[in-house]
Amino acid sequence: MAGSDTPLLTCAQVSRHFGSLAAVDGVSLQVMPGEVLGIGGPNGAGKTTFFDVVTGITAPSGGRIRFDGHDITTWGADRICHAGVARTFQLNAAFDHLTVQENVQVAAQFGRTARRFPGLWLSDTTKTAVQEALEFVGLGAKRQMIARDLPVLDRKLLMIAGAMATNPRMIFLDEPVGGLNTDEIDHIQALVRKMQARGITIVLIEHVMRFLLSLSSRVIIMHHGQVIFEGRPDQVAEDQTVVETYLGKGAAGRLKSHFSEADHV
Numbered sequence: 001m002a003g004s005d006t007p008l009l010t011c012a013q014v015s016r017h018f019g020s021l022a023a024v025d026g027v028s029l030q031v032m033p034g035e036v037l038g039i040g041g042p043n044g045a046g047k048t049t050f051f052d053v054v055t056g057i058t059a060p061s062g063g064r065i066r067f068d069g070h071d072i073t074t075w076g077a078d079r080i081c082h083a084g085v086a087r088t089f090q091l092n093a094a095f096d097h098l099t100v101q102e103n104v105q106v107a108a109q110f111g112r113t114a115r116r117f118p119g120l121w122l123s124d125t126t127k128t129a130v131q132e133a134l135e136f137v138g139l140g141a142k143r144q145m146i147a148r149d150l151p152v153l154d155r156k157l158l159m160i161a162g163a164m165a166t167n168p169r170m171i172f173l174d175e176p177v178g179g180l181n182t183d184e185i186d187h188i189q190a191l192v193r194k195m196q197a198r199g200i201t202i203v204l205i206e207h208v209m210r211f212l213l214s215l216s217s218r219v220i221i222m223h224h225g226q227v228i229f230e231g232r233p234d235q236v237a238e239d240q241t242v243v244e245t246y247l248g249k250g251a252a253g254r255l256k257s258h259f260s261e262a263d264h265v
């Protein structure tokens with residue numbers, strides 16, 4: 001088990017090639033227990049592919065991945081999830097025709113432990129996990145709604161509820177506030193803080209920089225499959241390479257004034 005000074009996740013020279021394209025190209029990083037690590041970068045930088053590799057959706061072409069002392073490089077997505085790593089997706093990933101509660105039941109049933117037998121007979125522990133996850137994200141009152149009828153924010157919350165129902169130690173959130181308005185972004189921000197307060201280690205991808213920078217204790221910027229920046233949130237807009245390849249001068253200027261105002265609050 002990882003202690004507080006031992007990385008929970010270690011990636012060493014991780015890569016994923018699609019033919020001649022190196023979507024992820026030699027990424028090495030560590031994530032400490034309890035940390036919120038933010039990942040940014042332009043479209044096509046390899047952020048989602050990196051998540052896919054670490055969570056076992058796709059196999060790495062090279063490198064090693066360790067989670068909580070185990071080498072998980074060759075593990076499948078189910079085994080990685082059972083070990084305590086959950087994730088959400090950029091696009092909606094629910095069973096549209098099932099209810100909110102049924103969606104979370106599927107996650108709780110198959111995401112917590114390996115099932116020897118098929119079927120949806122739910123133990124009391126699983127039922128409790130489902131109710132707790134629904135209440136945690138605030139979807140308790142909508143448990144009987146059909147997933148396809150949910151508005152965008154609730155669909156995002158449903159994915160988070162599914163992830164929470166697997167009892168994770170670490171969660172990967174892929175663009176959790178993409179397409180949301182300012183109030184909805186604040187709502188998700190509060191929820192991420194609540195996850196962190198529970199001791200869950202968080203890695204998140206986001207293009208909404210204020211969200212990314214205010215939540216993260218450390219930030220990585222990727223470009224062409226590689227890490228081009230690693231540092232504190234307030235250093236991101238100061239980095240010339242990041243400004244040129246990703247932020248642009250306008251956004252960098254706004255972020256700098258955001259941080260200098262925050263210094264004076």
Ligand SMILES: Nc1ncnc2c1ncn2[C@@H]1O[C@H](COP(=O)(O)OP(=O)(O)OP(=O)(O)O)[C@@H](O)[C@H]1O
Pocket residue numbers: 018021023041042043044045046047048049050090
């Ligand atoms: N299954 C695949 N087959 C071929 N190429 C792929 C595949 N998945 C991703 N890619 C390519 O890999 C590169 C990285 O894509 P990825 O989705 O990881 O980027 P990203 O940083 O998450 O982008 P965005 O911010 O737009 O979500 C892109 O050029 C993409 O087209």
